Amino acid sequence: MSEHAQWNLGRRHRDNTEVRAGYEEAKRAIAIGRAVRDRRLALGFSQTELAKRAGMTQPALSRLEAGAAVPTIPVLDRLAHALDAELVIGISPHAAA
Structure with missing residues (x-):
């Protein structure tokens, strides 16, 4: 079973x-949370350790990783720095149908 909820929206x-x-x-929130969690685990950091490095609380990091919070760009920037990663933000046109 997936660790994140999946929604089945009716047509209406x-x-x-x-x-x-x-x-x-x-x-988007779930994708961001998953990316942060995957990188944190790859580095062997606990949530507490990453939260401290990023200047946030462990509960706030937990909510973010669960996709329950949409982080601001400054929070993402702090997390990227704490994860020894580069924050890349872009806008791309939709693929042609």
Whole structure:
């Protein structure tokens, strides 16, 4: 079973712009959290150690890794530095259908 919840939106909800936007935001938060967690584990850091290095609390890091919080760019920058990684942010056009 996946460690993150998966949502099955009915057709009526998928057609709602606000619901779709919330769903997309949640997907991004989960992806960011997973990337932070994967890098943290690759380096052998505990949540407590990474949180201290990034100037945040362990509960805040836990929420971020679980996809329950959308981090700001300054928080991402601190995490990238603490993870000895580069923060890369980009905007790309959608792939042609």
